[in-house]
Amino acid sequence: MISFENDYSAGAHPKILEKLIQTNLEMLPGYGTDSYCESAKEKIRAACACESAQVEFLVGGTQANSVVISTMLKDYEGVIAAKTGHISVHEAGAVEYTGHKVLELEEKEGKIQPEVLENYLKSFYADEIHEHMVFPGMVYLSHPTEYGTLYTREELEKISEICHHYEIPLYMDGARLGYGLMSPQSDLSLPDIARLCDVFYIGGTKVGALCGEAVVFTKNNRPAHFVNLIKKRGALLAKGRLLGIQFDTLFTDNLYFEISRHAIEMAEKMKAILHKKNVNFYLESPTNQQFIILENEKLKQLKEKLAFSFWERYDETHTVIRLATSWSTTEEDLKVLKESL
Amino acid sequence: MISFENDYSAGAHPKILEKLIQTNLEMLPGYGTDSYCESAKEKIRAACACESAQVEFLVGGTQANSVVISTMLKDYEGVIAAKTGHISVHEAGAVEYTGHKVLELEEKEGKIQPEVLENYLKSFYADEIHEHMVFPGMVYLSHPTEYGTLYTREELEKISEICHHYEIPLYMDGARLGYGLMSPQSDLSLPDIARLCDVFYIGGTKVGALCGEAVVFTKNNRPAHFVNLIKKRGALLAKGRLLGIQFDTLFTDNLYFEISRHAIEMAEKMKAILHKKNVNFYLESPTNQQFIILENEKLKQLKEKLAFSFWERYDETHTVIRLATSWSTTEEDLKVLKESL
Amino acid sequence: MISFENDYSAGAHPKILEKLIQTNLEMLPGYGTDSYCESAKEKIRAACACESAQVEFLVGGTQANSVVISTMLKDYEGVIAAKTGHISVHEAGAVEYTGHKVLELEEKEGKIQPEVLENYLKSFYADEIHEHMVFPGMVYLSHPTEYGTLYTREELEKISEICHHYEIPLYMDGARLGYGLMSPQSDLSLPDIARLCDVFYIGGTKVGALCGEAVVFTKNNRPAHFVNLIKKRGALLAKGRLLGIQFDTLFTDNLYFEISRHAIEMAEKMKAILHKKNVNFYLESPTNQQFIILENEKLKQLKEKLAFSFWERYDETHTVIRLATSWSTTEEDLKVLKESL
């Protein structure tokens, strides 16, 4: 069945599978010490225009978040996130599992407003009994957000400045980073992000890999004995080659950017179709996720023709659903969507 | 100096010290297995009109909260609390330290509204992807709240009903329970609380003891091997007698209630003085904590004559302060307050 | 270079890669809810002759150990393991990270002796102050052990009986289970293991998969909301298909057993070569790992021709090394080994 359910419904980009086959019988050392990991790291450093970046591969997004956050926070610190942030609501309390609080801020379309952040930090330090409170020790952003929205360069610069004023790292969850970078509305490049964030990850799982996220420490700030900390969290992949080979392929000949651009083009065409059909948007995003409002009757019919995500009840007779494109979305898929509406 | 800073500025009620001296040379077994602990438990069960209650003593309030919450929650659960709840803001992330999330609800004068709670639970289970979310596994109330406000019997009954409908325990933080029970505005008795809550604690530290909180499990629901779990959390007192003797004294001849009533009488007189002096209330509570708004100039002067708590900035020229009475507040103290204003 | 360094140096068995390609463009739901996971589970249940078995897939061995152990232990319990057990020494304290102690027992060639286990449990409960001690809450075995040795059916039956007498689950780490099952010295079948253990995992990473371990709960004892607990530990794979497809392939046409048997045949031939060359064994195991003692001079020469694992210093002039075969070892590899010695 045709699916717009999410951006991780298909397998991997064919070039990744090809490379896995090509290299399959090479005898390689484990735990990320192989030559493909090295090569992938080098290519990522180049793409980030950050020669000194320290790159580490992890298997999934929640894992990346909990490993990065728990190893970078000090014992007395928590992480600031939007109330709608993935770590706040949809990771089963993975950050709290590591002993740290998620300090939730009000948001706007999934984004932390710089003023809100600044006020929070100012008033924290104004409180005389803050020794009994969780210290804000990091800012977590998702970009694109869970609503597909994007931070502007100006916003990210402000947030970065605030973080550095308070001497706490800025961390970006880039599960869908490719789709953000390739959005026509984005004025942020990968080097911008590497410059403004202290640590971020480049999502593979949702952008064409079987699995894998590339964590990038940009300020020579990778925690000591990081491999041990990954192992301790049960997150160290024995055949690290699986991650190295995938990212090496994604960062060869701009594949990561090309397939992200394709998803965005498909999303733009999808938006045009939706407009033409006079569908009501709940949130029209500049990236690969669109949120629309459907009558419950129509929703039932649509369900028989294609897959999508239930998002939330809108009112008694309407529902919000999410439609996502990805590297694997085809013109044919869009045609089915058009006909189904 | 005269102090209205809080309700734990003085030592212990003299009868407690007397009893400590009287019993000092008795050779008693450790870890809460002595006869004074037994006697105190029996008296507390009687006061709660709950013969089957399981009573355990802990040293402090944050400790009681983190031990009770972390031992009663299942691994996949978090605890619901008001955004202003003590566990949400002023316990340094002690609940998160145990690996569980505090699920924060909007509140009104420190209280969770039954409707807000019900909506939260309803919509949690309506969300199709709640397997990736933290399950609500307990409701935490403080009574009196951090603002000195009280739940009515009707409110507590509603909340209790909601909890039981969703099969999650209701837990009451009674750090200042005595002051709540003795408030003229309270329509809740200790047996009511024992009936409506699954677990709660009777605060000693803020009601005349040197230290100590009595945790009461009302539904035969004390976690298995609870002593081991307390020990594991570094919370087991070797000389358990120190807690047993204090609570035995507090629950002899209604001492706990008498000294609480005294604090409330002092608070009522304090409120009258404040009104007479035309002081603006930020929040006039029915218990022993009052929140008033002072001009910054006046605040400076007052600071020289007596101690109080800074609460928060009100505006450029005004500040909110807290004045608390306790078992040890005297008429003389109030006279100083009157003269100082 | 030819490598006997370990059993996870090559990629995946070609049939796995083929299947990944074949299924690549199918749009499948995430998180292990796809049809390949279902099919793989069904086949594993059949292979275990345990229709009611609950099967769950995880990415790696340390992850499987920490997820299984931390979700099955009660708060007051720890896990018993051999001092040389993988969880005791080579997983960076992943079990302790979850708040539980590893209770280490003396071992013999990596194996827990039933008598030692029984004595430990007996004396634990004889100790009057065991409420202050970590309760033994599970027994962890690795089979084959870290030394390639195997439990006999008699031993496993005794250990299983002891566990059940003390009402604690028996858990088997089967990272190399295939190599154990196919050893000519083994008298244990997969159904035997499913019958005697309460939970175990069938290792994929070291037996031909890119990654993946299949956890099998045999007594209808999978912890509640297990998916949530996996997510909370950062261990839930978004594209669960990657695990489902691999295990579906491994358990089609006995592939798992065939490739394990091949590794064992290669190991037997390797042992014959080593004997012929009069190499001293440190430990000659019945599975795919062999431990030999080499003069340091010889070791240096060998290093230039093939890869192996350093194990430990034997004396001033000798070293213990490990040689491992796997599903991908060839006759050609053995020839090189023979010529190199």
Place this chain on the structure above:
Amino acid sequence: MISFENDYSAGAHPKILEKLIQTNLEMLPGYGTDSYCESAKEKIRAACACESAQVEFLVGGTQANSVVISTMLKDYEGVIAAKTGHISVHEAGAVEYTGHKVLELEEKEGKIQPEVLENYLKSFYADEIHEHMVFPGMVYLSHPTEYGTLYTREELEKISEICHHYEIPLYMDGARLGYGLMSPQSDLSLPDIARLCDVFYIGGTKVGALCGEAVVFTKNNRPAHFVNLIKKRGALLAKGRLLGIQFDTLFTDNLYFEISRHAIEMAEKMKAILHKKNVNFYLESPTNQQFIILENEKLKQLKEKLAFSFWERYDETHTVIRLATSWSTTEEDLKVLKESL
């Protein structure tokens, strides 16, 4: 009943109770910021001959161990202890609860042998795959040990040297430190201990206080925001005065040393009585705990006359028991013992 069961069976030294009464109505700030805490810290610094020492008060021994160890270890580290160390066996896994492994060493009469420690550290770093192992990050000693034995100055100097060579802190659990310092066989002074250890605690609970342990950081190495970390662990006492007043009293006019000396004198007399009665020692210690072997018949009789601790079964017909003296032991108590044997 007369009791030699342990050294925490009586209440507090009368001077402590007196001081609590004297100061009872003073209105003091909470959480250890009062003047008695300050005064006690100053006196402890003087007694340690270590002006720069940072002193913090905690309520109990297990709490002190878990707070100190978990705040000083790095994430990838565990703590080395004797197999018989209190943290290894009798604290319900409190260290593991904080996510860190206790690395257990073989011991001799409860003491870590310097050579054993050195070999352990040497071979840890020799192991090529130690990135997958728990790093040794601290050495924990109890002094006196759980068997009442003492480290000599030479031993402590060697251990201190080894720790500093490997750049890990040396931590001494001084639950019974007073009894160690006052033993005629001890050649270690409090300033020696402050010089050789990086952190240690001076036990109050077992040496005349109602509760309380004074943690001493000797190298300006107290973890940042230590009060917050204590609060997070539920270990911050609201009425910190309770600890401050007790330690201020114990360190006034040498009270701590005087009452410790008394316990030792009583122990020496007890040993003389035991020898005279031809009792078999299991371990005759130089401090306040003695371990003797009794026929089970005799044990039953003794039980009716006085209290003692069961230690362990010796053989079919004999049992090891522990007899402890303390600051409160009297000549009268010894007379009863003599007559009872």
